[in-house]
Amino acid sequence: MIRKRRLSDLIESSLEEIEKEMEQAIQEIREWRPMWNASKGTLEPLTQIEDTGDKIIITTDLPYVKKENIDLKVCDNSLEIDATLEQCVKYEDWVNVSEECEFKSFYKDIKLSEKIIPEETNAKFTNGILTVELVKRKGKRRIKVD
Amino acid sequence: MSTKGFSIVEETSIPSIKQCLIGMPDTGLTGMIAISHIIQSLDLKEIGHFESELLPPVIVIHKGEPKRPVRIFGNENLVAITSETPLNSASMYPLAESMIKWLNEKKIELLITVSGLATQNRMEIQNPVVYGVSTSIDKEQIFNKAGIRLLKEGFMVGPNALILKECMAKNLKNIVLLAQSHYQYPDPGAAAAAIYSLNKLLDISVDVQKLLSQAEEIRLKTRELMQRTNKSLQGMEKSQELELPAMYG
Structure with a gap:
């Protein structure tokens, strides 16, 4: 059965992905230091x-x-x-x-x-x-x- | 030529390619160190590069000249491809696909990818063993002549695995050389062992003494690239190569 996804669900999942990527980027910046x-x-x-x-x-x-x-x-x-x-x-x-x-x-x-x-x-x-x-x-x- | 986000720019056009060597940043940077040394030793000229939005936004500067990070060197007889930046898993599929499509169009006869095989007690090994994997039906004969051991069980993860898959799909002759190597430290000794095997396989004579004499300098100066590569390898579950293979068929 094909279930239509609501626009709000799509926005929510996209926002979650963006949030996850941003968290990763921030983590990398925090962890990075020159060797x-x-x-x-x-x-x-x-x-x-x-x-x-x-x-x-x-x-x-x-x-x-x-x-x-x-x-x-x-x-x-x-x-x-x-x-x-x-x-x-x-x-x-x-x-x-x-x-x-x-x-x-x-x-x-x-x-x-x-x-x-x-x-x-x-x-x-x-x-x-x-x-x-x-x-x-x-x-x-x-x-x-x- | 352009495929799914990747394009290959030929600065010097060559109608066909006999043999191609590939060494990307991977286990112990073995492939990258080996191919870079071969490019220098045989004085292979830069003939092209890869372009993609999927590649990191990096330009490398050498002797005042800006250079693309993934470049192609050589001539009709021998082409070498290497990258000066680690590749993420998102770029690997389209890169492998575009690479093999381009090489297929150039009627490639033999493609050899070079990498390291993570070995736990590497620091106690004086002469790293070189293992081989190939799509060729006469691989055991080829490997025996070149002193390469057939890899009978194991996993391959990363660019070499994808290139091998593409070669299997296109029925191209691919040999993957895996020299016993440090997992997360740059390993010029493993690169030298791979070059010994390549000399026999391709009937070339690349001197490894210079590489071995520069080993400490290479280890010191590639620490940051190794660190970055290690992070990128973690993202593609490279550690699966260290797992015991399931004993089925």
């Missing part, structure tokens, strides 16, 4: 965060970085990565910054969604990819069911 900080000379690395249940595994792509130049700081709800580049990266014809720009390191401060045990953190650096394994704090208590 560099010219005044500090830092670049933001690409990072992936995986929750495996009992652990949070964070991998980071760090080109131009040697293992000994990676500085990691961890506390119960954040991980800070500071990695000095082997050579400074210069952008000479870049108009987004007023002067010649030079980047010296990668920097990222990652806020964790759950509390972890800093002392149990493991990190390894393989072929330019840093992998940090953070063990979640077990805050749950087993309850006996009567």
Whole structure:
């Protein structure tokens, strides 16, 4: 059976779609920020965060970085990565910054969604990819069911 | 030529095309990095571009010259198509359709799309394996000669899947090369592995040493494009490629 849609329904659904698209656009504007900080000379690395249940595994792509130049700081709800580049990266014809720009390191401060045990953190650096394994704090208590 | 919102502008007209390579921003930017390196190495000249309202409102500026983001390079023997901006899912169907219609009109003999195959332990792999999917009936023979492994089970999502579907519908010979790659990090090593296979498949000799020596610079300078591509891939449920295939027929 073909049902005719009322004009008011059509307007309503179109408005909903427009509203949804606008929300997405606003969200993108809110989330967007450059992956560099010219005044500090830092670049933001690409990072992936995986929750495996009992652990949070964070991998980071760090080109131009040697293992000994990676500085990691961890506390119960954040991980800070500071990695000095082997050579400074210069952008000479870049108009987004007023002067010649030079980047010296990668920097990222990652806020964790759950509390972890800093002392149990493991990190390894393989072929330019840093992998940090953070063990979640077990805050749950087993309850006996009567 | 114009199809459903897409038009192909030939700045240098070519009557026919023997072989065509396509590398779009996708998993690990593998295809895009590989095809860009081939364009540079073989000094393929720009011969045209794609125009559409469905493409992002972007102009790329290189050495002071404004350029369209989706461009065509090459000559009658070998054409290469690449994009410098990620494509959204709305533009992909009409783009694949117009691309294949145009290539069909040019009597294309072989179309090769290049991409990455997301591999979990990629950072521990020194020599990425290149897998292949093809519409050709003699694919196993072709792959064996070029050291390519036949992809037996899995999913393909994104531009390569649509191009393959269009080739199946038009009965065109399409090979999809998928090099083991990082999922969300730019992967010049995977691009180099794909080029090794292309050298054997097409009997060309593209040197990958320069690409490998620039690997760190490419990884650093394509971070933002990778980030944007990752967002666009999320929109087309690219993660389905990581799912275990159902064990039916």
